[in-house]
Amino acid sequence: MVNQLFEQELQVVNVGLASFAESITGTGGKALQLDWRPPAAGDKATGKKLAALINDPGVEAANRTAFERFLAAQPVLVGVEAAKTAIPGLGERTLLHAGPPIEWARMCGPMQGAMIGAILYEGWAETQDAARALAQSGEITFAPDHHYGAVGPMAGVISPSMPVWIVENRDRGNRSFSNMNEGLGKVLRFGANDPSVLERLKWMEAVLGPALRAALQVVGGIELRPIIAQALHMGDECHNRNAAASSLLFKRLTTALLKTGVPQGQISQVLDFVAGNDHFFLNISMACCKAMLDAAHGVERSTLVTAMARNGVDFGVRVSGTGDAWFTAPAPMVDGLFFPGYSQADAAPDLGDSAITETAGIGGFAMGSAPAIVQFVGGTPQDAIAYTREMYYITLGVNAGFTLPPLNFDAAPAGIDARKVVDTGIAPVINTGIAHKEAGIGQVGAGITRAPLACFEQAIQAMR
């Protein structure tokens, strides 16, 4: 190898003094200057740990295994059931929430509001005050959705009686779950809990859930990757924009519903509800991504990121090779545009499990396909493409199933490698809605944020 070097053209990667690269190119050599800064904010121990993992044969093999499982996943929307029926091991008085674990006292406003709403909805308390007291009492178990194979946008609250989507990965048989999208405005996921919110949840339990369950029985399940693939060609990135995917789903559901025995009046209500919500597909998109990523979780030594989730206080990351551990850092604020009358001062920090979409290579990672999204930060379609291009540098590969027309149908970047994030300092980009920091006011804007690098640095430290 040393003697081979003497026979090759010297091609130098220059790490440090730029003048050295200039003298190499000035004398006819080839040199590329790195835009280098110490990885892990200069923490030497993490830097050394990272170096040991770069191109380590064991890690490479583990990542190949994990990434293949992720790509091979065939998520199918198979049913709708009450959470207590669908989700294995869900306790009787357990309320699930978005993001990494958090106790009642530390929860952000919207999440506390949603918890109170869920307690009232379940009938565990009659009044707001009683519900709050119950939440504080310690008699309710709060747990992350992710601990139960579930995901939920914003507060992400799932209570035992709520109907949930069931997605099954036909490749490995694992299942994932998500609650159903309530629409915009005053909704539980933003912490609203007045009677109109509870009434809608009851209707979803009594009418929406059973009708959609019947429809899915008629069609025998809906393959989700083709819908997402098509939606990416129609301007969605399936996180913050789901207009196309929701329409594609609506098409499938309409004919199916008509073949069920569901009364005409109810079908009409259900279709009105679905048609009126451009984000109806979001929760399904999230469950789909969760099913794909869970398939890749638990591969020893793999540095593949299998979850990114926020609870409005902490941002949490999970990695395939580090089991149940969460690596957390304070949830960032979101850079975005605000609805009339609201500003950054009203915003809660980043919230929700929906960053599972970015973890699976859509959402912000596929922004190049959804130029409409980039307007939230005053960007151009070129900026949207640039965000996607940047993500190729921190991913293990591409998902050939998801191609992006504005990038000349290049496959979307997929499979975040924690090593690459720390080594490059390029943080995963996330498209997201912005919740009001107080419970019940709802969405106040939308925008773009980045996952905190500190989470990935901790993950590297925890790797074997």
Place this chain on the structure above:
Amino acid sequence: MATAKRIIKNLYRDSVSLMQFSEKLNVLEGIRQASAVMATENNISLLVEAGLLAEAAAPSPNDLLIVVEGQDDAAVNAALETAEALLKQKSSGTSEGGPRQVPPKSIEMALEALPGANFVLISTPGEYAAAEAQKALQLGLHVMMFSDNVSIEEEIPLKQYAQAHDLLVMGPDCGTAIINGVPLGFANMVRRGDIGVVAASGTGLQQVTSLIDRFGAGITQAIGTGGHDLKAEVGGITMLQGIEALAKDAATRVIVLVSKPPAREVMAKVLEKAAQSGKPVVVEFIGADSGAISGENLYGVKTLEDAASAAVMLSQSKPVGPFREELPERYQAQVEPARAQLQAGQKYIRGLFSGGTFCYETVLLLSEALGKVYSNTPIRKEDAIPNVWKSQGHTVIDLGDDLFTQGRPHPMIDFRLRNERIVQEAKDPETAVILLDIVLGYGSNMDPAGELVPAIRQAQVAAGERKVVFVGSVCGTDSDPQNLTQQEHMLREAGVILTDSNAQAARLAAAVVK
């Protein structure tokens, strides 16, 4: 004629992009027709009608179906492999539209922009350098670590890994190398030839390679090892690898080794490896007894200049040596006129050096000729100068010492400290000769003579009625960006007596004060 099909589960592509994709397969070698479609009922029956599919298969509309027909099994199978690879390709490489390119932020990321990269040059702060070197090695790349302040505990595993994988780690604390004619770090633009150099000292390497150029020959490779390589703990891993590589290198006829004397057991290993190289090896262990170096193909020498000339003689198939220790005749004529300018009290040499090895070699030669020489890099502990800021007797200072470079650039780049010291020495009535090294090449100041000449003039003014003699040597070549001839001309104009080498400058200075 052969046909084959492949189903890729759950991969949706729209029909237009699949038509384009099919077109790419159609033009492959040995393929008659190819088609990629979503496996709908309708598409399957079209393929059957076209004869591409023997019989209708069960539709699976979410799967992508590729069918090819070609001259033989090999062709159709190759086409299917190509098809799958194309589908999984990261980038078509054709998309344009000007999204900003992200500059590479990691070595791994740089490999995407420079796929042929085979070498990483690291000059980060020392505390991060070992981690970057480890990444480079694990990615299969050779490394030069210009960075210093890397501990020996970090150096050893890097070098062991490199040795096990036949990779080179030059450094840490490797200031100079020339690989495939490309100067790395602080290095001169040296003619290419058939002499290979392995050196533990940066300025030692610069002196030897520049003199080889001056003497009309050239080099193949100049490999730096870094300053700690020949310590017992490291065991000379890089120097041994360097000798081995140059021994195998067909272009190299002569090998030169340059270092301060290595640890005893390391010296034995190095000389053994050199003896086995099958090529003439010139050995300059600065300050070691050159008589101790014996062997049929080994040539022990005393100075860096002798190392260069021995190598050139060997390269030109001329007999080597003998090397004289006295001042060559061509310089002797300059001694008397210089001495004649001195007043009675002017007795001492004051050496102000920017290159560590130049300083060390000077201390050695002056001690031999004159006795006690004070220095911040003394040969004997008792010759350490009590106050580095003030000379006494014969004094030779390495201004590249960490002590002087805290918070300021190296004296090869920044001349302020040396210029101030030149004037300070000139004011001392005991100063007879100010002895200098001037280092050209990449990395160094772009006009050292231009920096020094005003200070020399100022020094003569400061000396008042006395005259101070300036003696020095310029290390460099005419291909260096500063140009050797031009720099020497400027210095001579300012009254500096120049010799070709550092060793001769020391001898000339000694002759003046003797």
